[in-house]
Amino acid sequence: MFEAAEIGHKLSKEEFNARLTPLREQLITTQYQLRSAKFPVIILIAGVDRVGAHELITFMTGVFDSRYLQVSGFGPPTQEEAERPEYWRYWRALPPAGRMGVMLGAWTMAAVVDRLDRRIGKGEFAARMQHVRHFERSLCAEGALLLKFWLHLSPAEFKKQARRGGKHGLWKPIWMKASAVRAYQQRGMRVIEQALEQSSAEDVPWQLIESTDSHYRNLTVVETIQDEIRRRLDAPSPVPAGPSVNERATDAHTILDTVDLTQALEKEKYEKALDRAQARLNDLSAKAFRKGVSAVFVFEGWDAGGKGGCIRRVTAALDATVYRVVSIAAPTEEERAHHYLWRFWRHMPRDGHFLIFDRSWYGRVLVERVEGFATRSQWQRAYGEINEFESQISESRTALVKFWLHIDPDTQLARFKEREKTPFKQFKITEEDYRNREKWHDYEIAVNEMIARTSTRHAPWTIVPARDKYFARVHVLQTICKALEKKLS
Amino acid sequence: MFEAAEIGHKLSKEEFNARLTPLREQLITTQYQLRSAKFPVIILIAGVDRVGAHELITFMTGVFDSRYLQVSGFGPPTQEEAERPEYWRYWRALPPAGRMGVMLGAWTMAAVVDRLDRRIGKGEFAARMQHVRHFERSLCAEGALLLKFWLHLSPAEFKKQARRGGKHGLWKPIWMKASAVRAYQQRGMRVIEQALEQSSAEDVPWQLIESTDSHYRNLTVVETIQDEIRRRLDAPSPVPAGPSVNERATDAHTILDTVDLTQALEKEKYEKALDRAQARLNDLSAKAFRKGVSAVFVFEGWDAGGKGGCIRRVTAALDATVYRVVSIAAPTEEERAHHYLWRFWRHMPRDGHFLIFDRSWYGRVLVERVEGFATRSQWQRAYGEINEFESQISESRTALVKFWLHIDPDTQLARFKEREKTPFKQFKITEEDYRNREKWHDYEIAVNEMIARTSTRHAPWTIVPARDKYFARVHVLQTICKALEKKLS
CATH class of the missing domain: 3.40.50.300 (P-loop containing nucleotide triphosphate hydrolases)
Known part of the structure; x- marks a missing residue:
């Protein structure tokens, strides 16, 4: 499934700039119109390119109005988080209607990391993926616009990155130890493939993004976000809810x-x-x-x-x-x-x-x-x-x-x-x-x-x-x- | 200052019941009327009688409607609390307008315990008391009704309690170790006296309650709460706010x-x-x-x-x-x-x-x-x-x-x-x-x-x-x- 994200997508600086200038204006317009909309936009950024994810989010906070863009990162759970059901921390970080929330890592990624580190077995991994589907379906059913981006690197690129690992100061990219590189090449791809397949409910597929070239990655993600929000904003209001019919009991006995x-x-x-x-x-x-x-x-x-x-x-x-x-x-x-x-x-x-x-x-x-x-x-x-x-x-x-x-x-x-x-x-x-x-x-x-x-x-x-x-x-x-x-x- | 709370206050069961029956009704009435009021009621329960405090709160949740009575206890700070300024956890627990919040332990008590355990010196203790005054004054100025009860035991009673210590299951009463009893008798009274004096801003004095007899303690506290809320509810609405005058600059230079x-x-x-x-x-x-x-x-x-x-x-x-x-x-x-x-x-x-x-x-x-x-x-x-x-x-x-x-x-x-x-x-x-x-x-x-x-x-x-x-x-x-x-x- 990763072939399409290993074909060497690239954008020159010139083309990037040429496309960005008109886009900027659209992004801000969209974001301001979103403020009076009745749904939140939840953007999931995950994938093996942790450095790329950071670059992407920095780019996003630059082109959007960062006051209405809330970013949450999910590392190891804090004490208060660990003392509650797993999804408590995700619920806590969900943006309200009219706002955009970027979530870095989060639910699918957490399960992948746990599986790669062998903290959970196959069975629990499958159960976690089921929670993912339920959760996402429930968010969407209530009207949230959920966009999921997986930043992909080919094994060769991943290895290169691993060498640069830790360069971006604050966070050591996940699995950037030598053992992690091996793990990625051996089991990682398989686990990730499973995760992406099993956590794609019909209306919330993962967008697989080739992450090698930052211009390509950043622009593709932001353009996708723009298109999707636009489409939702321009759509006729949701199908009018059917009347609330009380079920007639076929049998009066309860x-x-x-x-x-x-x-x-x-x-x-x-x-x-x-x-x-x-x-x-x-x-x-x-x-x-x-x-x-x-x-x-x-x-x-x-x-x-x-x-x-x-x-x-x-x-x-x-x-x-x-x-x-x-x-x-x-x-x-x-x-x-x-x-x-x-x-x-x-x-x-x-x-x-x-x-x-x-x-x-x-x-x-x-x-x-x-x-x-x-x-x-x-x-x-x-x-x-x-x-x-x-x-x-x-x-x-x-x-x-x-x-x-x-x-x-x-x-x-x-x-x-x-x-x-x-x-x-x-x-x-x-x-x-x-x-x-x-x-x-x-x-x-x-x-x-x-x-x-x-x-x-x-x-x-x-x-x-x-x-x-x-x-x-x-x-x-x-x-x-x-x-x-x-x-x- | 403790003499008045060591005179052996006592209520017989009969008198207690006779006074409680009409009071119950008033309490619920008051609490329901409070719900549409524009101010919160903050009730601080502190003191050396930790077991009594527990009994008192259980009594309160029985006579008030516990759905509108929020109780918060403050033990050692959690990780999330310890990572923020001291008062964060108190602010987090404040009740909204129209509600009653009972706080057990909290700010003054925390300083007393820190001082008794010698985690802080005299200077820092004084600084903590100043924070207490500022905080309480600020709450009251915004309209909160703040009621502070200190449950007192004479040294002899305290010693008796210490022997029963831990009987109430969940919480070992604070300082109930033998060393704590000595500390209470030697330094405790002095530190507490300082705390009560220094943390009494003009409009929020401590109510010193003799805690030996549970009927007396419970009824006195609850009657006081009833009276104080009643008085606030019945008072003519607060002095109309003066016009918002812009200060005229005596000199145009800024x-x-x-x-x-x-x-x-x-x-x-x-x-x-x-x-x-x-x-x-x-x-x-x-x-x-x-x-x-x-x-x-x-x-x-x-x-x-x-x-x-x-x-x-x-x-x-x-x-x-x-x-x-x-x-x-x-x-x-x-x-x-x-x-x-x-x-x-x-x-x-x-x-x-x-x-x-x-x-x-x-x-x-x-x-x-x-x-x-x-x-x-x-x-x-x-x-x-x-x-x-x-x-x-x-x-x-x-x-x-x-x-x-x-x-x-x-x-x-x-x-x-x-x-x-x-x-x-x-x-x-x-x-x-x-x-x-x-x-x-x-x-x-x-x-x-x-x-x-x-x-x-x-x-x-x-x-x-x-x-x-x-x-x-x-x-x-x-x-x-x-x-x-x-x-x-």
Whole structure:
């Protein structure tokens, strides 16, 4: 596959300048128009020509307005990065809509380097490539323009470069040791070929760039960027999203119907069981902290299902400095300018820390689906995106536990009425809550599909019968303890 | 000073419950009303009773709605924290307006522990206390409600606790080793007394809480919080800000008049000098990266003063993965909900990394002053706040270099006209630019005062004669090189 990038592409200085002058103007125009566009541009620069990559980025920061061009380099992970799922650092560096972000190295390159250095085997390499595809597809599906450039050098050129290695001051180019040169010639090409093949989803192919001649390389990359952004900006606005149709249940029966809501605990038993479970959780959390195991707890459920009460019983057992409760409401301006999963990634806990989501990314397939805030294709796509997201969490040293607090409509109504009577609970009840009740059936279908499609081996749902609050709380605590024990063993 | 907190305060369980029941309701009401308020509530919990602090916070997360109560604990700094100025981690953890943030340990406590462990001497301790005062005063001045609780134990109680030490699982209480108990009795009280005295600015005194009896401690703290938030919420809105008056110069002469704008460089000399300076900067940046020295460059100046061109010449000499250009425009929603310096703190570079501000916190005393976006008291206060901020940056391993690119009105007009003629520069020029020109004199006064009051020994201003772009760029590069060399030596 590399033949086309070893044919000696070259541009004379004259031709380079002649083509650059009109291009400059177009680049700035494009970049300024981009600022009001609703999508980000993510430019991946990778490849064996590390020195060339640096030259290219310096060139880019010269022809674009560098204030709107954010460059991120990915070396060995920092402590904070290493303590979170692998993609946390990439999510953190993603540009918002209207901006360009250049990422040097990043996800595919990291897997290649790990494979070449034999830190990972074939199987894990394949798994990493799958994460790459999922991630890139998810970015593109949300509208990002993703451009990937692989800077190629022929083995002979690579060897020449290796001799000059380290000349560019700051960074020793990757694999520029003699052993690295050999590795490149022997296994490198094969691994890279695999990587490029396996990480090319249909709409995000790698652009293989012959990197020997800097004029050719720089101009080709920048012209490609210009063309692609232009094309996207000039395209008629994306296909109008289809109507958000609620799936009609072919059968009125759902998973939720199978829940035995009569399960209950007497007050006395409850108090004892709660005490025991909290003590056990406290102990487990201390172990987890020492071992650097973290946890993410997701609380979803019907309004008035008792999420708040459960969360309070969980946090009461934890040291206040090692957990955080994140309550998911409407996204902020900054969050809206990013992929919808970005705002959840940004909260990911460090090793030994616990994160509790009061509502979560499942809003996409629940309220956003039912209320029509997300298009049909968006929420349909979300199941896969969420599974991928959660599998990344589970692969790291993180226990992931998800709860659906289940009640019936009558219980909900009774609790609403009760809240209205209790002065300090009045805040919790609005007209919207009553409006939502009318959509009970639509939600039921959405919940059912959510559980069916996102209850995976690594991140199963726990449906909690929550008509009896005592039973629900103890059940939640015990489930958390079991999950932690499993992760700790 | 501790006598009042050693008199054996106690609350019976009955009295505690009797007072708590009505309080609960008030707390939730208050917390919900707070959500639409324009100020954050910052609650500092410190003191020798680490176990009590944990109990207290657990109690608080139970009586408040924990979704709007964010708890941060401060242990030894993480790698990312240690690589930035000390207060970075506190700024990062500040709650936004409308929210409550509990901070456990934090700034005063950190200094006390450092002093007790003899990591710092008397002089540095005093300096740390001064930072505390500046920081707290600055938070309050921007509207934050800051409540500080010091949990006190008598020496006898402390000793008892020490024996139970570590019982609470996760955290060994601080200084609970036998040596620590001795230290507390011998030097601890003295150091703490100093700390409490010296870190009590007029409007943020420490509340000394006798911590022996948990009912007394918990209720007293929470009642105090309730009262203080209530008082702030019920207060008539803050004194209307005075008009933003531009200072009339008693003398038309300003620092800027003394700048010799005729300084220039011929093209040939410029190219050589630029090459040399860039090579030197590249070399220095590599050294800085290896040594973990970081840098912050601030570019301010008249519109069309040539900031962008200078920044491009600086970045061309740097590896694209170790610097970031942050362009300061209107704050985002999230930034607006915080203290105005928060958004600059959040960008602080890690060791070895460079941060370039295209416009900066000086907007407060320039455009915000002249346009009336900040009140007179806000921008007047800003000089001191900025000096404190910058002294913290300089105390860390960071070189701070500030430029004012100076031109005269005629040069500016000529450049505006030129921009209008160049297609890809048209974006850079708007009617507002012309409107701003009319306020040239007001800006001159503001710039003059800014330089006079914020050109400090540790962070001096460099006024760059920028009528000749060649001269300006070389001057900027050379100044940066000198500053880096100084920091590296």
